[in-house]
Amino acid sequence: xxxxxxxxxxxxxLCLVALLALPVLFPHPSLRDFLIYVxxxxxxxxxxxxxxxxxxxxxxxHAAYFASGAYVFGLLMQGGAVSIxxxxxAAVGGTALLAxxxxxxxxxxxxxxxxFITLAFQMFIHSIILTWVELTGGxxxxxxxxxxxxxxxxxxxxxxxxxxxxxxVFVLCLLVMRQVWQxxxxxxxxxxxxxxxxxNFLGVDVVRMKLGVFVLAGIMASVAGIIMALFVSGAxxxxxxxxxxxxxxxxxxxxxxxVFLGPVIGAFLLQLLNHYVTxxxxxxxxxxxxxxxxxxxxxxRGVADYAAAWLAERRAASRPAxxxxxxxxxxxxxxxxxx
Amino acid sequence: MSNGAxxxxxxxxxxxxxxxxxILAAPRIAGAQAKVIRxxxxxxxxxxxxxxxxxxxxxxxxxxxxxxxxxxxxxxxxQLVERDSKGRPDEAAKVTRDLINNDGCEIIxxxxxxxxxxxxxxxxxxxxxxxxxxxxxxxxxxxxxxxHVKTAFRCARQxxxxxxxxGVYASTISKQRGLKRWMTCSPDYAYGRDNxxxxxxxxxxxxxxxxxxxxxxxRLFAPDYTENITKALQVRPQAMYxxxxxxxxxSFMEQxxxxxxxxxxxxxxxxxxxxxxxxxxxxLPPGLHTAYRYNRTYPDKPDNTAFADGFAGLAKHEPTNWxxxxxxxxxxxxxxxxxxxxxxxxxxxxxxLKGMQISSxxxxxxKLTMRESDHTLIGYPTAWGRTVPKAPFVEDFAPIAWSxxxxxxxxxxxxxxxx
Numbered sequence: 157x158x159x160x161x162x163x164x165x166x167x168x169x170l171c172l173v174a175l176l177a178l179p180v181l182f183p184h185p186s187l188r189d190f191l192i193y194v195x196x197x198x199x200x201x202x203x204x205x206x207x208x209x210x211x212x213x214x215x216x217x218h219a220a221y222f223a224s225g226a227y228v229f230g231l232l233m234q235g236g237a238v239s240i241x242x243x244x245x246a247a248v249g250g251t252a253l254l255a256x257x258x259x260x261x262x263x264x265x266x267x268x269x270x271x272f273i274t275l276a277f278q279m280f281i282h283s284i285i286l287t288w289v290e291l292t293g294g295x296x297x298x299x300x301x302x303x304x305x306x307x308x309x310x311x312x313x314x315x316x317x318x319x320x321x322x323x324x325v326f327v328l329c330l331l332v333m334r335q336v337w338q339x340x341x342x343x344x345x346x347x348x349x350x351x352x353x354x355x356n357f358l359g360v361d362v363v364r365m366k367l368g369v370f371v372l373a374g375i376m377a378s379v380a381g382i383i384m385a386l387f388v389s390g391a392x393x394x395x396x397x398x399x400x401x402x403x404x405x406x407x408x409x410x411x412x413x414x415v416f417l418g419p420v421i422g423a424f425l426l427q428l429l430n431h432y433v434t435x436x437x438x439x440x441x442x443x444x445x446x447x448x449x450x451x452x453x454x455x456x457r458g459v460a461d462y463a464a465a466w467l468a469e470r471r472a473a474s475r476p477a478x479x480x481x482x483x484x485x486x487x488x489x490x491x492x493x494x495x
Numbered sequence: 496m497s498n499g500a501x502x503x504x505x506x507x508x509x510x511x512x513x514x515x516x517x518i519l520a521a522p523r524i525a526g527a528q529a530k531v532i533r534x535x536x537x538x539x540x541x542x543x544x545x546x547x548x549x550x551x552x553x554x555x556x557x558x559x560x561x562x563x564x565x566x567x568x569x570x571x572x573x574q575l576v577e578r579d580s581k582g583r584p585d586e587a588a589k590v591t592r593d594l595i596n597n598d599g600c601e602i603i604x605x606x607x608x609x610x611x612x613x614x615x616x617x618x619x620x621x622x623x624x625x626x627x628x629x630x631x632x633x634x635x636x637x638x639x640x641x642x643h644v645k646t647a648f649r650c651a652r653q654x655x656x657x658x659x660x661x662g663v664y665a666s667t668i669s670k671q672r673g674l675k676r677w678m679t680c681s682p683d684y685a686y687g688r689d690n691x692x693x694x695x696x697x698x699x700x701x702x703x704x705x706x707x708x709x710x711x712x713x714r715l716f717a718p719d720y721t722e723n724i725t726k727a728l729q730v731r732p733q734a735m736y737x738x739x740x741x742x743x744x745x746s747f748m749e750q751x752x753x754x755x756x757x758x759x760x761x762x763x764x765x766x767x768x769x770x771x772x773x774x775x776x777x778x779l780p781p782g783l784h785t786a787y788r789y790n791r792t793y794p795d796k797p798d799n800t801a802f803a804d805g806f807a808g809l810a811k812h813e814p815t816n817w818x819x820x821x822x823x824x825x826x827x828x829x830x831x832x833x834x835x836x837x838x839x840x841x842x843x844x845x846x847x848l849k850g851m852q853i854s855s856x857x858x859x860x861x862k863l864t865m866r867e868s869d870h871t872l873i874g875y876p877t878a879w880g881r882t883v884p885k886a887p888f889v890e891d892f893a894p895i896a897w898s899x900x901x902x903x904x905x906x907x908x909x910x911x912x913x914x
Binding site: 193289294295441 | 540541545578579581583584585588589590592593596597609610613614617618620621633635636639641642684685686
């Protein structure tokens with residue numbers, strides 16, 4: 157058992173309790189809706205950060221897996237032959253297969269070439285969604301709603317239950333990603349991010365490692381897509397458009413790449429800004445652009461990364477000055493796991 | 496879930512989340528304002544098709560101000576609360592839920608384009624307030640019984656009605672002038688392809704001599720149509736049908752003028768008749784055939800002219816197709832509220848709207864009908880006319896009999912398994 161696993165499980169449980177308690181303390185349906193939205197997009201951003209922050213692979217096409225999860229789940233539920241858990245597993249499995257095929261091609265490329273081939277695959281999938289009208293509904297999306305028949309006594313047609321279900325799935329996904337983040341696999345990915353040649357010399361199969369995290373990120377994005385499909389009771393081609401990938405990158409920029417929960421914080425801030433700015437002005441693009449510009453130019457990193465660095469500096473300053481011995485020499489900043 | 500280095504950051508996150516939750520939980524509007532009926536409108540107010548939302552909003556504001564000045568309903572007045580969905584269906588679903596749950600809206604006027612309209616439709620299935628779709632032209636929204644929602648109605652033109660009307664009109668002209676060689680130029684997405692296929696199906700039904708010699712599909716929002724225009728010059732069709740719309744249609748027309756395409760080819764357009772498109776084209780060629788979108792001279796009724804003047808006074812431009820649809824939706828809602836004496840329960844208003852007939856300046860005959868069987872508008876203008884270079888830009892409107900449209904619609908529904 158990994159050191160800190162029990163602590164992570166405990167913190168995960170506390171997060172879940174907090175998420176479940178919020179609608180009880182503030183019983184307003186709009187808060188529930190807002191949190192489901194943050195959960196879905198937060199999970200998308202977190203999954204993308206496995207590639208961007210952990211492995212150094214900037215994917216411009218991550219929304220393809222978000223859309224894949226939503227569409228496969230929606231189509232299976234509309235077919236009426238399977239229950240929600242089976243449809244979820246099939247959507248996740250199907251997306252994993254899709255990510256495996258696409259990833260096997262993409263992870264062999266580096267830097268901007270990797271980014272653009274992921275974008276190309278996303279646009280390919282988006283085109284399929286638009287043109288395969290009989291299956292996907294084309295630009296109108298999946299019509300007629302997504303049925304939510306009760307399973308194991310759980311009725312997702314009830315708004316409170318749907319929220320609770322989304323919260324549980326979200327925390328479970330966070331725990332899975334946390335285990336990867338802190339595992340030897342996660343540290344190997346950091347090494348690949350910082351120096352792939354060195355990792356290769358040390359005997360790491362770089363392509364295989366990258367492919368593994370690519371598939372995992374796709375799986376997590378598909379869960380986010382399923383949550384969104386359940387919430388809006390539909391799936392739409394916009395889920396797989398490049399702007400959705402861009403929004404996830406925005407969230408990561410806003411929240412930070414190195415603190416584990418940074419992307420969720422980014423998702424929360426972006427959705428909060430979006431919610432209130434949209435109410436008060438139709439020039440939301442301008443306002444959001446200014447806010448993000450201020451953060452990028454002012455903080456030069458995400459909010460959570462900035463806060464973590466600031467706290468670390470304060471702690472260091474408050475400690476009595478001492479000459480570090482060899483055992484106390486800090487690890488290089490590049491390979492340090494934060495959060 | 497962090498190590499010691501950012502434990503406080505996590506506490507900060509939780510604190511921030513709680514603070515955010517508190518902000519969100521506090522209703523933005525203090526309490527229920529019993530005297531005001533809040534009507535929510537999710538629509539597209541930013542981006543390339545913002546005029547869809549802005550003209551819809553102005554039409555509703557104009558209609559509400561008139562109703563409120565007339566005394567309201569059972570002592571209650573109407574207030575519009577609009578939200579920008581940015582053209583994203585998931586955002587449309589979210590803001591609609593928010594309008595109902597947070598802003599206390601008791602009625603929804605759905606000013607979304609098609610895909611957003613389907614998303615709003617599903618929200619209303621969950622939260623059954625009265626919803627009137629005002630901008631979605633996709634027929635299946637109300638024609639497909641599987642999609643039926645008890646409190647949802649459509650007050651907008653729709654694809655199948657336009658296809659029949661276009662087919663009847665085009666076949667009449669083609670027979671008169673011997674237009675046998677046809678070409679199409681429509682945007683490459685589901686609406687463009689479906690609309691074109693339906694137009695051709697009905698045109699060939701009434702004139703089997705029509706032959707399609709070529710079809711080109713420029714991508715949506717393409718800036719350059721030179722390739723498509725030169726193709727038309729090579730193919731030399733006698734007539735062309737186009738489902739291009741908005742800015743794309745303006746660009747296509749301007750570029751076609753450079754090649755003098757349309758003095759030699761008869762153009763039939765589904766969307767040229769929208770006043771913002773007509774006024775945006777610098778040199779509008781005369782004699783082009785277009786479906787009615789809106790025109791202050793048709794139907795030639797004082798109420799229509801009054802609407803055009805009232806709307807133009809607020810918006811500083813002529814009404815759009817979306818404007819009249821929203822205005823008429825308000826007239827239906829107003830009549831339903833009058834009959835319920837201001838009660839806004841979705842089921843009560845829906846019961847009144849089913850089969851409702853109202854006198855309107857936008858009716859082809861005397862009345863517009865909200866058809867009981869599928870909750871959709873009939874009796875609105877589906878005429879085709881010809882362009883002239885100066886205002887009112889389209890004239891000689893040739894009405895298509897609604898009996899003919901309804902007969903073909905019934906057959907179409909049977910083919911699709913809807914009836």
